[in-house]
Amino acid sequence: MDISRTSDVWWKNAVFYCLDVETFRDGNGDGIGDFIGLAQQIDYLAGLGVTCIWLMPFHPSTNRDDGYDISDYYAVDPRLGTLGDFVEFVRTARDRGIRVISDLVVNHTSREHPWFQAARSDRKSPYRDWYVWRDEVPKGGSDSLVFPGEEESNWEWDDKAGQFYLHRFYKHQPDLNIAHPKVREEIRRIIGFWLEVGLSGFRIDAVPFLLETEGITHEMTIAPHNWLRDLRSFLGRRCGDAMLLGEVNLEYEDVRRFYGDEGDELHMCLNFNLNQALALALVHQDAGALVHSLRAMPTLPRDAAWANFVRNHDEWSLDKLTEAERQEVFRAFGPTPEMQLFGRGLRRRLPTMLGGDQARMRLAYSLIFSLPGAPVLFYGEEIGLAENLDIPGRLSVRAPMQWSNEPNGGFSTAAPDNLSRPVVEGRKWGPAAINVADQERDPRSLLSWMERLIRRRRETPEIVFGDRRLVSVDEPEILALRYDWDGQASIIIHNLAAKDQKTSFKLDRPLGQDGLVDRFGEGDVSVGRDGSVSLSLAGYGYRWFRLRQSAENMAV
Ligand code: NOJ
Ligand code: CA
8 A cells, every 4th residue: 555545545544523513603693503604614624634524413303312313314404404505515525625424323213203103103014113112121131221320221112002112222212123124225225315415424323233133033134244244335336435434332352343354344433442541541641551452452454444532422431441440530530420421421521621731632632643543523622622511411512613702602693592502601611712713813722733733644644554563662651653654654752741751762673874853843853873762752742753764774
């Protein structure tokens, strides 16, 4: 693989930006973000360096789970615009070099979806078997709940149907029966439809639940992973460079299975394991958790990659940590019960958890951008947007984007009471302090820094295409990684601790006159004839180097 082939797998070196149309920008002044408003901000995203927008669900929905309860898969929520507005937005994005993917939420539908309404109303309806029914709640099955405290069972009685139905998420989200060939056919049709109107792929919601057949009594004539393989080839036939990004929040070895033995299932998976290691490493001010996670990270098939993130639109789930570790993170980043959720996560964004410490925030993003995979930003992270704990549950981190110091942070011209969600308040985190317009004018702002980080990341394809090695250092607070690819190599070093650090290491191939070129402008570093390097890092500092290759070494 060399640079000329990277466009075939564009998603590997993409910079993803996840957003909720509803909270991004209101184009018609009704208080709800929409596609017209989003289209107006495409140049902002292009300037930031984003190469792929991930849209959270934008379909007609009962909106009891922020759009993850879809009631029509073939339309746009009229509050957000029309299908025409959607196509105009996708086209504008494409013109600026930005692809668009969206959530594909087909583990379940809304309870109000006409399929479910038909299914519950009549046992003879062709839609009856599109869902999973039982006369009694099955014994011995999985009783783990996704939303403990909000749901008590995965089965709900329906009076009209006279049976219980399966729901792995909220009771208003009945699970589809993927053992039914017509359901699988419909999922293909949904994918086909959105590819046809311009999408470049999908973030598949809740993949393990989608493939799970527990509770389903129908015989499934195709093994679930073979079905996922079929779906991938269908996608490829319809659109050669489209991609599937999976939400697979499992242990590493289990996630690996979703890429397929031959690399023929999901192209990418969100890296929850690394994400939780990041939380621990930040709290411990020690690289240990990240080193451990990197060592445990399975080798992926050639055309596959991780999608790495700091925070996403849900709670910061810490479900993979031990109870003691989770409590440590809670104490450091979310000590009060209102900041915690489901006993496993935090409903906060990063800047507030780090008390607004710019150096530490930059450390977290520099880390995530330099670990193997493609980075995913959640809207507002580039300006240090905070959460609004007054918004219930997981929605606290989905407050409106802050564009300027104008009323409603420039999100909408509607009266504040008419906004679909309240803006973050307060002198420290509200729009007066945190907004795009001010940060665009300030070369030292987080936004200006993030632009540079994205540029560096895009110019460092070896992070995702290259061979990676942990460089051995003595200091437990320091993480040093080396990537080699296509005749170039990067050494990227982070100091997890608040204190300044000196470190030294040895490049395993003596490199003669070669040196390390500092790519953030803090000064190049020389390499001894035996390959030894000594350098210093500021507290929470990061250094991205590229190895200067002498002609002699290039040939090796
Ligand atoms: C995962 C999504 O990220 C979450 O927000 C949603 O509630 C569930 N899947 C159910 O669709
Ligand atoms: Ca609107």
